[in-house]
Amino acid sequence: MQLTSEQKDIKQAAREFAEKEFKDIARELDATETFDDRLWKKAAELGFIGMFIEEEYGGAGLGHVEQCLVIEEFARIDTGIAQCMVAAYFGTQLIKLFGTEEQKKKYLPPICTGQWRCGMASTEPDAGSDVASITTTAVKDGDDYVISGQKMFITNASIGDYLLVLCVTNPEAKRKHDRMSTIIVETNRPGYEANKLHGKLSIRCSDTCEVAFNEVRVPQSNLVGKEGKGFHQLMEFFNRARLEGGGALAVGTAQGALEKAMDHVKKRKAFGGYLSQLQMVQAKIAEMATLTEAARSMLYRAAESVDAGKMDHVLVAMQKWYTCEIAVKVADEAIQLHGGYGILEEYDVAHFWRDAKVLEIFEGTKEVEKTLIGKTLLS
Numbered sequence: 001m002q003l004t005s006e007q008k009d010i011k012q013a014a015r016e017f018a019e020k021e022f023k024d025i026a027r028e029l030d031a032t033e034t035f036d037d038r039l040w041k042k043a044a045e046l047g048f049i050g051m052f053i054e055e056e057y058g059g060a061g062l063g064h065v066e067q068c069l070v071i072e073e074f075a076r077i078d079t080g081i082a083q084c085m086v087a088a089y090f091g092t093q094l095i096k097l098f099g100t101e102e103q104k105k106k107y108l109p110p111i112c113t114g115q116w117r118c119g120m121a122s123t124e125p126d127a128g129s130d131v132a133s134i135t136t137t138a139v140k141d142g143d144d145y146v147i148s149g150q151k152m153f154i155t156n157a158s159i160g161d162y163l164l165v166l167c168v169t170n171p172e173a174k175r176k177h178d179r180m181s182t183i184i185v186e187t188n189r190p191g192y193e194a195n196k197l198h199g200k201l202s203i204r205c206s207d208t209c210e211v212a213f214n215e216v217r218v219p220q221s222n223l224v225g226k227e228g229k230g231f232h233q234l235m236e237f238f239n240r241a242r243l244e245g246g247g248a249l250a251v252g253t254a255q256g257a258l259e260k261a262m263d264h265v266k267k268r269k270a271f272g273g274y275l276s277q278l279q280m281v282q283a284k285i286a287e288m289a290t291l292t293e294a295a296r297s298m299l300y301r302a303a304e305s306v307d308a309g310k311m312d313h314v315l316v317a318m319q320k321w322y323t324c325e326i327a328v329k330v331a332d333e334a335i336q337l338h339g340g341y342g343i344l345e346e347y348d349v350a351h352f353w354r355d356a357k358v359l360e361i362f363e364g365t366k367e368v369e370k371t372l373i374g375k376t377l378l379s
């Protein structure tokens with residue numbers, strides 16, 4: 001796939017922004033498990049947030065390819081900061097796809113301007129991959145829903161202004177998959193409680209929380225789309241989010257780790273020359289670069305087909321599994337090529353490896369992706 005000149009300009013602008021703004025601060029944000037909100041606001045000012053949202057709601061009206069280019073460049077410097085930026089899509093994507101005109105006007109523009117943050121909450125303490133087994137309920141009472149239950153590992157839950165929450169609304173439905181709905185919950189509502197999780201291996205600057213809904217009341221107008229369609233909407237969400245929140249983060253992470261490794265082997269002396277002159281080292285770099293390029297091609301192809309309206313959920317799942325596995329592999333080799341220095345935080349490759357690992361877990365674990373691919377191909 002050839003990038004257009006506009007796409008190349010977007011990629012270059014994202015690269016310049018990330019190099020200027022992320023480099024000096026990334027290690028500190030990782031160590032302190034905090035995010036600098038100024039980065040979010042600056043990114044929004046430059047139009048990097050909500051690029052995929054239509055212009056009438058404050059976005060740039062661009063596609064998944066453009067979003068992926070930006071997120072890839074952000075992750076090339078720091079996966080955690082890139083995750084904080086990509087989280088803009090978690091809450092907005094479902095509203096864009098299924099929301100009412102009023103919901104779009106209310107909830108999309110403040111994300112694009114960087115005023116608000118948002119998230120999407122499906123995972124529960126006892127239901128992750130098996131999302132159809134969630135138990136959080138939303139019960140009708142007058143004009144409201146009353147939401148009760150718990151969610152786990154929710155990005156942006158302690159700093160976000162609203163979450164899109166998957167709830168059981170139709171427990172009587174025959175099929176498990178038809179029992180759920182997506183409901184917008186503003187985080188300032190009484191009964192909402194988010195506790196930030198500390199001590200994560202990966203993307204430590206990104207806010208990850210456990211959430212309790214203690215009879216949280218929201219108006220029924222906060223329902224997104226139709227009742228009973230929540231599970232199906234979530235699958236549509238994943239078919240898109242696995243591009244930015246999976247492949248683009250992974251390709252950028254692999255590229256960042258590869259560049260660190262290349263830099264190191266060109267400077268490190270051994271056996272009367274530089275590591276880069278050893279054929280075994282050259283072979284490792286060749287393999288890392290080739291795998292990264294293959295992952296990138298797959299990501300761009302999948303993103304392009306979604307933008308062209310030809311949703312191929314198998315291809316999306318394939319690129320999610322493959323790109324994320326490659327990110328771990330490349331980051332692992334980058335540590336190996338650094339020798340002992342690789343395990344020191346100041347050389348950054350350990351940081352890339354730590355961050356890469358979570359990519360194989362969220363937005364659908366690699367096992368879930370493979371199950372989906374295999375099942376569909378064999379059906």
Ligand SMILES: Cc1cc2nc3c(=O)[nH]c(=O)nc-3n(C[C@H](O)[C@H](O)[C@H](O)COP(=O)(O)OP(=O)(O)OC[C@H]3O[C@@H](n4cnc5c(N)ncnc54)[C@H](O)[C@@H]3O)c2cc1C
Nearest residue numbers: 120121122123127128129153154155361362363365367368
């Ligand atoms: C940093 C972070 C941020 C996250 N952000 C969000 C968020 O914003 N919103 C949200 O809703 N969730 C979020 N998640 C949750 C994430 O999506 C889940 O962790 C993920 O879906 C896996 O679910 P689980 O942790 O319950 O693991 P499980 O589902 O318990 O899986 C455990 C293991 O069993 C395997 N397994 C499960 N089922 C099968 C199967 N059928 N066949 C083969 N193997 C299987 C899995 O692949 C995995 O290896 C986040 C997670 C993390 C770590």
